[in-house]
Amino acid sequence: MSEISPQTAQRVAMLIASSVRTVMLYPLAHPAVGQPLQELTALLGDLLEEHGQLHLGQVEGTFFLNNRLLVTPPPAVADLADRLTKKKIEALTVLCGVTREELFAFATLLGRREVGVEQLPEELEKKGIRSIRVGIEQEEASNEDDPGLPARTYHQALQAVKETMREVEHGRIPSGQWINQVVDNMVSVTMRDPTTLLGLSMIKDYDNYTFSHSVNVGILALTLGSFLGLEQESLRDLNTAGLLHDIGKTTVDKAILNNPGKLSAEEFEKMKRHAEAGAEIVGKMKDISPRVADAVLGHHIRFNRTGYPEWACDREFSEFTEVVAVADCYDAITTLRTYQIPTLPKEAMDIMRGLAGTTLNARLVEEFEKMMGEYPVGTLVRLDNNEIALVVKPHPMESRVPAVKVIMDPQGNLLESPRAVSLAEQEGGRYANIVSPVDALLKNINVASYLLA
Known part of the structure; x- marks a missing residue:
C-alpha cells in the first residue's frame, strides 16, 4: 500500500x-x-x-x-x-x-x-x-501493516489528552476510558515494533504546547519502558503517566502558563502546584492505576530530591517517576518556546548527560541514550555523498547507522519524494555515512512533516 x-x-x-x-x-x-x-x-x-x-x-x-x-x-x-x-x-x-x-x-x-x-x-x-x-473508524481487518497507523495513533492520543484536560477545565473529573483505549493502541503498536512511534515524538505544536508535549512524553516514556524490557501492564501505566503528567497545569492560570518571560517567585510557586494538583486529579479518575498518580506527583521531584513538591521529597518514588522525568526533560529541551531556542536532538543528549546523577537518574539517561542512538530520531544529517537526510529510526544494534529519509540531493534541492534508506551495511557496503548533524531551522525544513509521512 x-x-x-x-x-x-x-x-x-x-x-x-x-x-x-x-x-x-x-x-x-x-x-x-x-x-x-x-x-x-x-x-x-x-x-x-x-x-x-x-x-x-x-x-x-x-x-x-x-x-x-x-x-x-x-x-x-x-x-x-x-x-x-x-x-x-x-x-x-x-x-x-x-x-x-x-x-x-x-x-x-x-x-x-x-x-x-x-x-x-x-x-x-x-x-x-x-x-x-x-470520527476515525478502524477497519475490521488487521491494520498492522498500515503505514498510516502511527499517525492516526498519534492523532487519537492528542485528542484524548486534549479532551481529558478540557474536562478538568470545566470542573469535571474525566473518565479514564478514552485515555485507556488510546494507551492500549499505543502499547500494541510499540510491542510490535518498539520504535514505531518514536519519530512522532519530534512533532512540536508550539501553539498547543501542553497537549503535544504530553503526547510526546507519553511516547518517549513508553518507548524507554519497552527498551528496558518492562511487561505490558507496566508499559500501559508508564504510557498513561506520560500522557497525564501535566494534567495539573489545567489548574494553573493561563497568564502564568503562557508567560514568555521568567516567572516571578510568586508565579513559580503557583506553577509548581501543578504536580500535586495533577496527582489529585489522576487519583480520582476511574480505572487509572495508583502508580500513575504517583508518577504525576513526582515527575519534578528530581533524582537528588531537590525538586518539587518539597513536602514529597522524602517519599520513595518508583522508577516509573524517573522514566517520565527523563522523557519530560528530553522533549522540553528539544522544543522551541518563546523563551528558549530548541536544542538539536544530539546536543540534547549532551545536556541530559550533564544532568545525570542530580536532576535525572544516571542509569536511565544511559539507557535512553542507547535507545536513541548516536543520531537520535528527528536529527537532520549530512551524508558523505552531500545529501541531507532525516533520521527516522534507530538501528537496534549499531547506534551510528540509523534508517533515514533522504530529503535533499547533493545540490541542495528538496526531493519531491523522499527516499527511505538504511545506513547499515548491506551486501558488503553502505549507502553512505553520516558526516555531521544539520540544523533544521537553518535549512528551513519542517521535520514533523517528514516524520508523519
Whole structure:
C-alpha cells in the first residue's frame, strides 16, 4: 500500500473546499458544482480502492488525509481546516462506495453555519449519507501493516489528552476510558515494533504546547519502558503517566502558563502546584492505576530530591517517576518556546548527560541514550555523498547507522519524494555515512512533516 502523496492530499482538500463554496450557490447539475464533485468522487474512489477507507480532518488546525499532514497549505486548504476547526470536527472517515450525491450533501452540511460536530451525525443520517462518518473508524481487518497507523495513533492520543484536560477545565473529573483505549493502541503498536512511534515524538505544536508535549512524553516514556524490557501492564501505566503528567497545569492560570518571560517567585510557586494538583486529579479518575498518580506527583521531584513538591521529597518514588522525568526533560529541551531556542536532538543528549546523577537518574539517561542512538530520531544529517537526510529510526544494534529519509540531493534541492534508506551495511557496503548533524531551522525544513509521512 503506497503513501498518499502531498499533491494528491492537497488536491482532495482543494476539491472539498471548492465544493463547500459552490454548493451554497448552485445546484448539483451546475458545472461549477458538478465538475469538481465528479473529479473528487473519482479521486476518492481510486484512493479507497487502494486504502480501503480514508481518514481526513484537522490536527490543531492543519488538514490531514490519512497519514499526510499538509503543514504549508494554500489558502483554500487552510480555510477548509479552519472551517473544520470552528465546527470542532477533528476527523471523518470516508468509506468505499461514496457517491457524488453524498459528497454534494456533505459539502452542503459543511457550508451550513449551524451544523457542527454535535449535529453532524444526525444530519448525515437524515440525508442518507452512509459513506461518510464522524470520527476515525478502524477497519475490521488487521491494520498492522498500515503505514498510516502511527499517525492516526498519534492523532487519537492528542485528542484524548486534549479532551481529558478540557474536562478538568470545566470542573469535571474525566473518565479514564478514552485515555485507556488510546494507551492500549499505543502499547500494541510499540510491542510490535518498539520504535514505531518514536519519530512522532519530534512533532512540536508550539501553539498547543501542553497537549503535544504530553503526547510526546507519553511516547518517549513508553518507548524507554519497552527498551528496558518492562511487561505490558507496566508499559500501559508508564504510557498513561506520560500522557497525564501535566494534567495539573489545567489548574494553573493561563497568564502564568503562557508567560514568555521568567516567572516571578510568586508565579513559580503557583506553577509548581501543578504536580500535586495533577496527582489529585489522576487519583480520582476511574480505572487509572495508583502508580500513575504517583508518577504525576513526582515527575519534578528530581533524582537528588531537590525538586518539587518539597513536602514529597522524602517519599520513595518508583522508577516509573524517573522514566517520565527523563522523557519530560528530553522533549522540553528539544522544543522551541518563546523563551528558549530548541536544542538539536544530539546536543540534547549532551545536556541530559550533564544532568545525570542530580536532576535525572544516571542509569536511565544511559539507557535512553542507547535507545536513541548516536543520531537520535528527528536529527537532520549530512551524508558523505552531500545529501541531507532525516533520521527516522534507530538501528537496534549499531547506534551510528540509523534508517533515514533522504530529503535533499547533493545540490541542495528538496526531493519531491523522499527516499527511505538504511545506513547499515548491506551486501558488503553502505549507502553512505553520516558526516555531521544539520540544523533544521537553518535549512528551513519542517521535520514533523517528514516524520508523519
